[in-house]
Amino acid sequence: MLITLKDIKKIIGGTILFEKLNLEIKPGEKIGLVGRNGSGKTTIFKMIVRQELFDKGDLFIKKGTKIGYLKQVPQYASGTVKSFLLSGMEELLAIKQKMEKLEAEMREDVNLEQTLTEYGKVQEAFTAAGGYEMDARLEKVANGLGISHLINLSFSSLSGGEKTKAGLAKLLLQNPDLLLLDEPTNHLDLAAIEWLEQYIANYQGAVCVVSHDRNFLDHSIEKIIDLENGEAHYYKGNYSQFVRQKEAKLLSEFAAFQEQQRKIKKMKETIKRLKQWANQANPPNEGLHKRARNMERALERMEKIERPEIDPDKMKLALQADHRSGKDVIKAEAISKQFAGRAILKDLDLHLRYQDRLAIVGDNGSGKSTLMKILLGELTPDSGRIATGTHLEIGYLSQQPSDTEEDKRLIDKFREEVSVSEGQARGLLANFMFYGFSVFKKMGQLSGGERMRLKLAVFMHRGVNVLFLDEPTNHLDMDSQEVLEEALAKFKGTVLCISHDRYFLNNCFPETAYLFEGKLHRMPGTYQETNHKWKRWKESKAGKQTTPSKQNPSIGKDKLEYEELILGLEEQLEALTRRTDLSVGQRKKEKQRIEEKIESCYEAWLE
Structure with missing residues (x-):
């Protein structure tokens, strides 16, 4: 073993995190460490590198083992x-x-x-x-x-x-025997994530990754350690295989629990009957009493199976728009922005319409968050104009939660945004897994996941009809991500999202816009559906610098954009007839959605 944690007990803030945790990492293993927010994943890493102490137990590290640790929030020195x-x-x-x-x-x-x-x-x-x-x-x-x-x-x-x-590059260059990576994909762009997947898969040393990125775990690891109720459970395979194995295990455990409960019920009924017969006999039958006592002792000695948690608590998120916005939500024309002499956005155009679901992807530093802040009015462009539609109620989930008001209590922050009594606020926050006294925690004590859940709780009760999401899945555990995906699927408003989470992108966004060299290139289809086409376009662009609008100046940029959208949507409509994974009702609903989109594109083209 490289690392062995044996019978670890860890108490944080008066709460027992681990009672008797046992965990092992072998040379060369590629492990994904998963579990809900607050299950202790980061704490385990900190204990291994001796940044945190434990209350009881033993930590064994093989002599000479070199460990590299990438923190969730790395610290950096000055210099080049x-x-x-x-x-x-x-x-x-x-x-x-x-x-x-x-x-x-x-x-x-x-x-x-x-x-x-x-x-x-x-x-x-x-x-x-x-x-x-x-x-x-x-x-x-x-x-x-x-x-x-x-x-x-x-x-x-x-x-x-x-x-x-x-920070990650520095760590990889050290070539340690064990890499501990805590949310390594949180601030990486898609190209870097795909490269890192291959690097980890081919790495000679051991790697243990904490990540909520399902696709990343599927492509880079071969073993899962699942932290649940303070215990580590091992599964062979990637994340998708783990999900299937865990589901089968839970169903098996629940069947065993039910069988034992039936047996216990039958034994209790038999004990009760034996006692009744013994007492009704004249004189009382001591033999029946003895049999009843023996059965009671057997029942006491029986190792009881705990009821498995088939359906764990999840946040209850439903995003309801109180009223619809106008047809045009936001229109950005010829937006340019520079920072420190570096051009970030160059004559960028974007037309966001009612019920659009648009994902923006691009390399780090390409200007995605800058664009979103300009659209929100938080930054002023150097040139260009922004026109906003009518009846907008915008909810903005930023990538970096605000560091202000760190001493304010969670419940007070919620009540500033949502006008309810303290009792009502506690009930509403419980739907987002803030139970008991946790609602009185200071904002500065909240984890990234807790801050995200609080913001979503505010959105839910403010009746927003436009959502601006900047890396919303970064700090959410898998259960909360699934809840967010379901809520977005039912949301009737407009969504603009920046994300590098491929699973989330492919599940929630039927349109993708690539931010490249200061401009947006909008394509119909999910990230998975458009990525190969986008890469081919970039390769061809490297060979010829002329743009379609310059080749055919009689056709405006907007017209070309909508013609491409219409063609792509018509391809989707044709492909829908061949899909066998949808029910008749689902196919009909999807057909209606695509046809409505085509109609709105034709209207925009005519304008």
């Missing part, structure tokens, strides 16, 4: 990106400096024989540690994570996602 990355290779750099010193001594011809011998030993150590591949490794990781163009920049000029990439 390159100096930061190289700081993770101290041992190699020290050997390299020693070699350079010995080379200088050899040039001076001082104690040449002795220096040559020492140089040979140092060179051998440098070769064994992969020193001659150092530059190639740096280039490979930097290219894979998409930060090679940032190497000479300082951290202060990078976006949050770019900083996370640099």
Whole structure:
């Protein structure tokens, strides 16, 4: 074993997190550590790297094991990106400096024989540690994570996602025996996530990942450790296989529980009957009393099966728009924005209509969050105009929850947004898994997932009809993500979303807009349906720089956009007739949705 946690007891804030936790990590294993928010996943990582103590039990780490830990919120030093990355290779750099010193001594011809011998030993150590591949490794990781163009920049000029990439790159360059990655995909763009999946799958050392990204876990790991009620349960396979195995296990356990309950009921009835017969006999029958006592003792000795949690508590989210917005929600025309002399958005156009479900994807630093803040009026564009529609009630779920009002109580923050009594507020918050005294926690004490749930609770009771979501699944556990997906499916309003979660994108958004070189390229279809087409378009663009509007100036950009949308929707309509996974009712509903979309596109084209 690389790591063994044995009979660990951990108490946090007077609550027992673990009573007798046992967990093992073997060399070369690729593990996904999953569990609900608050189940203790990050705490386990912190205990392994001795950043947190435990109250009882033992931690065994194999001698000489090198551990690399990527925190959920990494800390960064000042300096350039390159100096930061190289700081993770101290041992190699020290050997390299020693070699350079010995080379200088050899040039001076001082104690040449002795220096040559020492140089040979140092060179051998440098070769064994992969020193001659150092530059190639740096280039490979930097290219894979998409930060090679940032190497000479300082951290202060990078976006949050770019900083996370640099922190991850530094960790990978250290090449530890065990990688502990806590939500590594939270601030990565899709290209970097796909590269990291392959890197982990081919990594020689062991990897343990905490992640709520289902697709990422499916493509990178081969074993799941499920944390439930303070215990670790092991499953072979990726996340999708784990879900099926756990479901089958729960059904089996529930059947065993029901069978035992029937047996217990029958034994209790038999005991009661034996006692009645014994007492009715004249004189009372001691033999029947004895049999009843023996059966009672057997019942006491029986190892009781606990009722398995088939349907665990989930937040109860229903997004109801109190009134519909106008047909045009937001129209952005020729929007441009620069930061520190760097053009982020360039003459960008976007027309968002009632009931649009549009996902925006793009590389880190491409300007996705900047665009959303401009649309919301939080940032002013350098040029261009924003026109907003009528009757808008916008709910904005930001990627980084506000750090203000950290001393304010959760319930007070909720009541500021939703006008209800304290008793009503407690009832409403219970629907979002804030039970008992947890509603009195300070805002500064809330986890990322709790902040997300609080914001969704506000949305639900404010009757928003337009949702702006910036990485909404980052801090939500899988159960809460599923609830959000179901709520969005039933939501009658308009949704604009930035996300890198492919499962979420493919489930919730029938249109995808790629933000590239400052412009939006809108395509009908989910991320999965459009990604290959988008990659082909980028490859062809690299070969020829002319745009369709320049090739045919008589046709406006908007017309071309809607013609592409109409063609794509008509393809979807045709493909719908061949789908066998939908019921008649579902097919009819989907057909109606696509036809309505085609009609609105034709109207826009005519305008």
